[in-house]
Amino acid sequence: MMGFDMGIYERKQREREQRKSEILDAARKVFSEKGLHTATMEKIASEAELSPGTLYLYFKNKEELHTSLSIEILKRLVKEVHKVVKLDISVEEKIEKFMDVFIEIYDYDSNILINLFHLQSGETLMNLSDDVLKEIKKYSTQSHRAIVDVIRQGIEQGIFIDEHPVALADILWASYAGIVLWVDSKRLLNNKKDFVKSTLRTAFSIIGKGIKKV
Amino acid sequence: MMGFDMGIYERKQREREQRKSEILDAARKVFSEKGLHTATMEKIASEAELSPGTLYLYFKNKEELHTSLSIEILKRLVKEVHKVVKLDISVEEKIEKFMDVFIEIYDYDSNILINLFHLQSGETLMNLSDDVLKEIKKYSTQSHRAIVDVIRQGIEQGIFIDEHPVALADILWASYAGIVLWVDSKRLLNNKKDFVKSTLRTAFSIIGKGIKKV
Amino acid sequence: MMGFDMGIYERKQREREQRKSEILDAARKVFSEKGLHTATMEKIASEAELSPGTLYLYFKNKEELHTSLSIEILKRLVKEVHKVVKLDISVEEKIEKFMDVFIEIYDYDSNILINLFHLQSGETLMNLSDDVLKEIKKYSTQSHRAIVDVIRQGIEQGIFIDEHPVALADILWASYAGIVLWVDSKRLLNNKKDFVKSTLRTAFSIIGKGIKKV
Amino acid sequence: MMGFDMGIYERKQREREQRKSEILDAARKVFSEKGLHTATMEKIASEAELSPGTLYLYFKNKEELHTSLSIEILKRLVKEVHKVVKLDISVEEKIEKFMDVFIEIYDYDSNILINLFHLQSGETLMNLSDDVLKEIKKYSTQSHRAIVDVIRQGIEQGIFIDEHPVALADILWASYAGIVLWVDSKRLLNNKKDFVKSTLRTAFSIIGKGIKKV
DNA sequence: TATGAATGAGGTTTCATTCAT
DNA sequence: TATGAATGAAACCTCATTCAT
Numbered sequence: 006m007m008g009f010d011m012g013i014y015e016r017k018q019r020e021r022e023q024r025k026s027e028i029l030d031a032a033r034k035v036f037s038e039k040g041l042h043t044a045t046m047e048k049i050a051s052e053a054e055l056s057p058g059t060l061y062l063y064f065k066n067k068e069e070l071h072t073s074l075s076i077e078i079l080k081r082l083v084k085e086v087h088k089v090v091k092l093d094i095s096v097e098e099k100i101e102k103f104m105d106v107f108i109e110i111y112d113y114d115s116n117i118l119i120n121l122f123h124l125q126s127g128e129t130l131m132n133l134s135d136d137v138l139k140e141i142k143k144y145s146t147q148s149h150r151a152i153v154d155v156i157r158q159g160i161e162q163g164i165f166i167d168e169h170p171v172a173l174a175d176i177l178w179a180s181y182a183g184i185v186l187w188v189d190s191k192r193l194l195n196n197k198k199d200f201v202k203s204t205l206r207t208a209f210s211i212i213g214k215g216i217k218k219v
Numbered sequence: 220m221m222g223f224d225m226g227i228y229e230r231k232q233r234e235r236e237q238r239k240s241e242i243l244d245a246a247r248k249v250f251s252e253k254g255l256h257t258a259t260m261e262k263i264a265s266e267a268e269l270s271p272g273t274l275y276l277y278f279k280n281k282e283e284l285h286t287s288l289s290i291e292i293l294k295r296l297v298k299e300v301h302k303v304v305k306l307d308i309s310v311e312e313k314i315e316k317f318m319d320v321f322i323e324i325y326d327y328d329s330n331i332l333i334n335l336f337h338l339q340s341g342e343t344l345m346n347l348s349d350d351v352l353k354e355i356k357k358y359s360t361q362s363h364r365a366i367v368d369v370i371r372q373g374i375e376q377g378i379f380i381d382e383h384p385v386a387l388a389d390i391l392w393a394s395y396a397g398i399v400l401w402v403d404s405k406r407l408l409n410n411k412k413d414f415v416k417s418t419l420r421t422a423f424s425i426i427g428k429g430i431k432k433v
Numbered sequence: 434m435m436g437f438d439m440g441i442y443e444r445k446q447r448e449r450e451q452r453k454s455e456i457l458d459a460a461r462k463v464f465s466e467k468g469l470h471t472a473t474m475e476k477i478a479s480e481a482e483l484s485p486g487t488l489y490l491y492f493k494n495k496e497e498l499h500t501s502l503s504i505e506i507l508k509r510l511v512k513e514v515h516k517v518v519k520l521d522i523s524v525e526e527k528i529e530k531f532m533d534v535f536i537e538i539y540d541y542d543s544n545i546l547i548n549l550f551h552l553q554s555g556e557t558l559m560n561l562s563d564d565v566l567k568e569i570k571k572y573s574t575q576s577h578r579a580i581v582d583v584i585r586q587g588i589e590q591g592i593f594i595d596e597h598p599v600a601l602a603d604i605l606w607a608s609y610a611g612i613v614l615w616v617d618s619k620r621l622l623n624n625k626k627d628f629v630k631s632t633l634r635t636a637f638s639i640i641g642k643g644i645k646k647v
Numbered sequence: 648m649m650g651f652d653m654g655i656y657e658r659k660q661r662e663r664e665q666r667k668s669e670i671l672d673a674a675r676k677v678f679s680e681k682g683l684h685t686a687t688m689e690k691i692a693s694e695a696e697l698s699p700g701t702l703y704l705y706f707k708n709k710e711e712l713h714t715s716l717s718i719e720i721l722k723r724l725v726k727e728v729h730k731v732v733k734l735d736i737s738v739e740e741k742i743e744k745f746m747d748v749f750i751e752i753y754d755y756d757s758n759i760l761i762n763l764f765h766l767q768s769g770e771t772l773m774n775l776s777d778d779v780l781k782e783i784k785k786y787s788t789q790s791h792r793a794i795v796d797v798i799r800q801g802i803e804q805g806i807f808i809d810e811h812p813v814a815l816a817d818i819l820w821a822s823y824a825g826i827v828l829w830v831d832s833k834r835l836l837n838n839k840k841d842f843v844k845s846t847l848r849t850a851f852s853i854i855g856k857g858i859k860k861v
Numbered sequence: 862t863a864t865g866a867a868t869g870a871g872g873t874t875t876c877a878t879t880c881a882t
Numbered sequence: 883t884a885t886g887a888a889t890g891a892a893a894c895c896t897c898a899t900t901c902a903t
Contacts, residue, residue, distance in 0.1 A: 045875090045877085046878080056885045057885085057886070058884070066877075175402065179402055180394050182401055183394060183396065183399075187393030211390060212394070261894090272868060275894095280894080281894070469684075489873095596849055603830065608822050608850065611822060611829050638857075639857035643853035687896085692865095697863080701864070709899090865900105866901100868901100872896080875894100876892100879886105880889100
């Protein structure tokens with residue numbers, strides 16, 4: 006019966022989402038290889054086996070296409086973070102799990118996390134429309150708030166150090182993201198691919214330990 | 220008598236350095252406001268109250284001008300880190316001082332530290348000449364090695380956790396830089412200028428605690 | 434039926450060739466009027482009633498556009514020279530016909546022959562890619578070899594003087610081209626348009642006579 | 648006594664000519680290596696161990712500097728041609744001597760002869776001031792007339808073919824210059840340096856033979 | 862006369878974006 | 883909806899020329 010009572014509009018809508026997703030895949034690949042500036046719409050189009058003009062039927066411009074990638078990963082983060090929050094485990098274990106979320110995402114696509122980071126950089130932020138900026142803030146806030154809640158619990162339970170929970174959440178988040186970016190750039194410089202993951206794990210555990218009392 | 224009858228060559232050399240420095244100042248400002256891509260040589264020139272052509276008497280091209288800014292801060296970091304290393308204080312105190320170095324530099328010019336960070340990103344590295352890349356590696360290595368030495372001492376003295384000292388140094392460095400960049404981007408998003416410094420201090424102390432034993 | 438339902442690909446290909454040819458026509462005109470250096474891509478574009486960017490869809494850069502003109506005439510020369518070679522006439526008559534080839538080409542477009550000549554000049558050769566240089570050599574060699582064969586026959590038949598046939602071919606070719614260029618420049622200086630063709634004919638017959646025995 | 652009664656003005660004038668000549672030497676070298684367009688005033692200046700600004704005290708602009716080189720060789724040609732004309736030898740021998748003049752000049756500096764040739768090309772002529780153009784015409788005419796006279800004698804003596812002497816002179820001149828340029832470009836293409844001179848000699852003798860009766 | 866730093870017009874080229882088909 | 887040829891603004895960069903010293 007499936008598909009029988011799906012209206013034409015729904016099917017079209019679905020096809021549209023499908024196509025959009027294909028473009029994002031192509032864009033992810035090209036941005037990863039070339040970087041924001043060097044990547045061209047033409048290259049992305051050819052990667053997606055479409056013509057340049059078609060991209061503009063799905064994304065207003067290059068900037069929005071690029072930002073969409075970052076928003077995608079933000080959504081993913083929010084989803085995973087919320088999953089962790091809902092688990093019936095101790096706050097310490099939750100912090101451990103947050104770490105896993107970052108590592109998994111880095112594992113899935115190292116470059117997209119880096120995009121996310123660059124998204125936060127001044128250069129990009131300056132050129133975004135208010136609408137997109139709002140969306141970024143929305144998702145940022147959501148995942149941020151979830152982490153803050155966990156941290157707050159930890160403080161209330163006397164497990165984490167007595168600092169403002171928002172600040173602690175920021176620090177946790179910033180350290181995770183910053184370390185990923187930095188370690189990844191070291192990887193690029195030295196062409197060592199293996200040491201990244203173990204370094205990340207050590208780094209995260211250090212921070213995890215740092216926010217604990219004593 | 221020295222300096223009294225400074226030769227023509229010396230004076231010219233000095234004027235040249237002076238002019239170069241003025242251009243760097245203008246470039247720093249424009250790159251900060253606009254970002255690497257959006258900043259134009261024309262804008263930098265007009266900021267320096269020079270004509271575009273003049274920039275090219277002092278820097279081979281835009282990329283080199285931009286990279287010079289980053290190398291400048293790398294040198295500064297090396298110098299400050301070495302100062303700390305030579306101090307007659309405990310390793311724990313040295314780690315504290317490293318933190319101060321980062322904060323001071325961020326204080327001096329928040330954007331240049333971000334340049335330094337972007338310098339490490341794949342996109343930038345791809346477009347640099349081998350010569351410049353070598354220089355970056357040189358200074359990176361110098362400061363890195365100094366930190367590694369301090370960490371190693373800490374481990375030998377049983378103060379820091381038993382991890383590979385190079386990895387620990389990486390993590391320390393990465394956390395500092397990553398946090399600065401991330402926190403700064405939050406500042407940009409929220410227009411809160413004040414919370415940055417205190418957040419940094421807390422973040423760094425967390426990491427400092429994380430690398431200690433027990 | 435052929436051509437009736439010409440496929441889309443064929444039509445596009447044809448349009449592309451058509452457009453390329455239009456650009457070459459415009460370029461020929463502008464280069465003729467201004468010379469390689471003084472001619473601008475903008476002028477060529479406006480002559481072709483296109484925008485500057487469009488030129489780059491068909492030619493990689495200015496140099497390649499200019500060189501394409503010369504290669505075009507080289508191809509034409511090769512074709513005409515081969516036609517002559519295949520004729521069932523005496524070597525003396527073939528030499529006469531070679532002369533006609535030059536005159537006809539000069540008649541068709543005086544400036545393009547001059548481009549061909551300049552193409553051989555050091556300045557131009559230095560700036561060409563290896564690929565284009567190879568193509569030039571290919572066509573040069575082809576027409577050169579055809580002429581050499583005719584000369585060799587003439588020597589074997591005891592009609593031409595006993596010199597190395599390659600050297601004789603060079604001299605013939607060089608005299609033809611050189612005289613065309615020189616005479617054309619005299620025309621420019623004196624604004625006499627009519628005397629060119631008859632002068633050429635005399636010049637060529639002198640050389641034709643010079644290579645004959647006794 | 649020499650120099651004693653040379654006035655200050657004369658000495659200055661002499662020094663000025665000397666300096667001008669040094670600049671021309673440097674320019675000749677750089678234009679030879681780089682070609683008209685690629686050569687820069689800065690490079691010429693540094694070759695002459697002067698500053699760019701100084702060049703403009705002796706030559707109005709780059710074009711005039713370049714043209715001066717060609718006029719120099721024109722003067723040289725005029726002088727040598729006149730020497731030949733005044734010799735008490737047969738017209739046939741004079742034609743032989745003209746050939747030697749070309750070869751000697753090519754031997755002295757192959758590139759300057761090529762400059763002379765390019766000077767006659769449309770591109771250059773279009774950009775010259777009327778004054779310079781007049782000077783070129785003057786020297787061109789002088790040497791041309793001398794050659795015409797010799798040719799005319801040859802015709803009157805029944806030695807050369809019955810063509811308009813001016814046309815014959817043109818052809819002689821054009822063949823010599825054209826062959827030099829063409830052969831030289833073959834040399835550049837093939838990197839054979841030795842065959843040039845012998846090829847030239849053969850070429851010239853062919854033309855010399857061509858203009859003779861029977 | 863000589864300098865050489867500075868100029869700035871003007872060139873080539875790229876590429877995000879549009880629009881007729 | 884999809885195309886992709888065409889656009890044209892805007893960037894980087896060069897270098898002949900000037901001018902204060």
